Amino acid sequence: MAASTSPDVLIAGAGPAGVAAAVALVRKEGIDPSRIVCLDRAGFPRPKPCGGGLTGHAFDALAALGLELRVPSAPAGTGEVVYGALRRKVALARPVHVVRREEFDADLVVQARALGVAVWEGEGLADYAVDADQHRVLARTTSGRSLEARVLVGADGAGSLVRRRLHAAPRRRTPQPLRLMRLELPRPAALDHLQGTMIYDFSGFTEGLRGYVWIFPVPGDRVNVGAMHYPVSDLGGKELDALLGRQLARHGLELPSSARGWPAWPYDAGAPVSAPHVLLAGDAAGIDALTGEGIAVGLEHGPLAARAAAAALRSGAFAFSGYARALRRATVGRELALDGRLARLLYGARDFRRWLGLVMFDRGMLDLYAARVCGSAILADRKLELIGVLARHLVTGGRRGRALAEYG
Numbered sequence: 001m002a003a004s005t006s007p008d009v010l011i012a013g014a015g016p017a018g019v020a021a022a023v024a025l026v027r028k029e030g031i032d033p034s035r036i037v038c039l040d041r042a043g044f045p046r047p048k049p050c051g052g053g054l055t056g057h058a059f060d061a062l063a064a065l066g067l068e069l070r071v072p073s074a075p076a077g078t079g080e081v082v083y084g085a086l087r088r089k090v091a092l093a094r095p096v097h098v099v100r101r102e103e104f105d106a107d108l109v110v111q112a113r114a115l116g117v118a119v120w121e122g123e124g125l126a127d128y129a130v131d132a133d134q135h136r137v138l139a140r141t142t143s144g145r146s147l148e149a150r151v152l153v154g155a156d157g158a159g160s161l162v163r164r165r166l167h168a169a170p171r172r173r174t175p176q177p178l179r180l181m182r183l184e185l186p187r188p189a190a191l192d193h194l195q196g197t198m199i200y201d202f203s204g205f206t207e208g209l210r211g212y213v214w215i216f217p218v219p220g221d222r223v224n225v226g227a228m229h230y231p232v233s234d235l236g237g238k239e240l241d242a243l244l245g246r247q248l249a250r251h252g253l254e255l256p257s258s259a260r261g262w263p264a265w266p267y268d269a270g271a272p273v274s275a276p277h278v279l280l281a282g283d284a285a286g287i288d289a290l291t292g293e294g295i296a297v298g299l300e301h302g303p304l305a306a307r308a309a310a311a312a313l314r315s316g317a318f319a320f321s322g323y324a325r326a327l328r329r330a331t332v333g334r335e336l337a338l339d340g341r342l343a344r345l346l347y348g349a350r351d352f353r354r355w356l357g358l359v360m361f362d363r364g365m366l367d368l369y370a371a372r373v374c375g376s377a378i379l380a381d382r383k384l385e386l387i388g389v390l391a392r393h394l395v396t397g398g399r400r401g402r403a404l405a406e407y408g
């Protein structure tokens with residue numbers, strides 16, 4: 001492939017992970033923006049199904065990069081967990097801000113461009129090949145342009161082409177994706193009291209859902225609704241759609257049309273996240289298995305990819321053999337690993353009410369998780385408290401499970 005452009009770093013994908021990588025390269029690693037090309041197959045604003053909840057970790061990651069939230073958002077200072085008729089509220093010391101991803105992501109692109117980063121829209125990565133002898137990646141775009149880069153960052157989302165390449169080798173266990181679906185609806189008057197509240201409804205467990213249905217406020221008297229399903233039970237798209245409709249009806253919400261399902265890969269600390277000259281970030285590397293959260297993950301992965309890329313450009317060593325460890329050991333990696341274990345406990349349990357009882361009845365657990373959502377706590381650093389909560393639950397879990405059965 002003849003190269004027409006030769007950036008040091010080529011970033012595929014201009015979502016939160018790609019923009020965070022680009023901005024970190026400039027602001028944190030001192031790379032000249034003219035040495036970076038970020039390309040996205042979509043034109044911004046582009047459709048992006050998402051709950052849009054910016055947690056405390058997302059805010060901290062934005063601030064660390066000098067990025068700002070400049071689009072309308074609906075602040076939610078209360079979380080509510082629901083199971084049947086049982087509702088528990090938890091105060092969020094720092095509100096989660098719910099954005100429309102179309103607006104949020106387009107504005108992040110504007111902020112990256114203001115730094116001098118070239119963001120090519122409507123032109124995706126079509127193919128690439130690594131020429132390790134020449135220390136370069138040869139890439140072809142969907143418009144047929146050729147590029148020659150030293151590092152390729154695959155921030156190209158859940159359907160990542162780069163991820164597929166890195167995961168091409170057969171693996172011991174075939175991973176299954178989380179499934180998420182989402183719609184935005186007008187908020188009915190009956191839900192006016194929900195302003196400022198994010199609902200996480202676990203009632204769908206009785207119908208086979210292993211995850212939750214959410215109702216989040218969005219600007220303009222509307223709600224963002226959806227469902228997340230962890231792949232331990234086999235619910236197809238149609239079944240999930242019907243389940244979402246039934247569960248929302250309990251809250252007085254009617255689905256006007258089918259909600260489309262989207263896959264997302266849960267982070268797996270053992271899965272490949274790099275190859276010589278190539279790094280993954282954001283959804284391409286994997287998201288939170290417990291919550292389906294990935295905006296903060298992308299914003300936190302981006303700078304880690306930037307650090308690894310900058311170090312390689314300085315040293316001339318592009319193997320990236322330490323990148324998986326860097327992701328694992330960073331706060332984001334430790335939180336993802338912990339949430340992966342909690343997801344297996346909560347969603348994988350045969351007696352689901354026993355573990356759901358932990359969420360619905362243990363105030364300590366709710367407060368700990370609320371602190372994590374606010375960004376005031378790193379749960380992975382509070383293992384002792386968590387072990388205390390889990391130990392208490394081992395004793396009381398049976399009783400809590402039976403109490404929960406009275407609600408559904």
Ligand SMILES: Cc1cc2nc3c(=O)[nH]c(=O)nc-3n(C[C@H](O)[C@H](O)[C@H](O)COP(=O)(O)OP(=O)(O)OC[C@H]3O[C@@H](n4cnc5c(N)ncnc54)[C@H](O)[C@@H]3O)c2cc1C
Nearest residue numbers: 013015016017041050051052053124125157282283294295
């Ligand atoms: C229904 C749903 C609800 C969700 N709710 C939440 C939530 O409430 N909170 C939260 O934190 N997370 C949520 N997530 C997850 C969150 O949306 C993602 O984790 C987040 O967008 C990841 O950012 P990213 O930059 O890695 O990927 P993306 O935002 O998907 O960006 C990837 C970009 O790559 C581009 N691209 C794809 N292929 C190519 C290619 N070949 N070449 C160039 N560009 C390419 C795409 O156009 C896209 O712009 C949700 C996800 C879904 C599906």
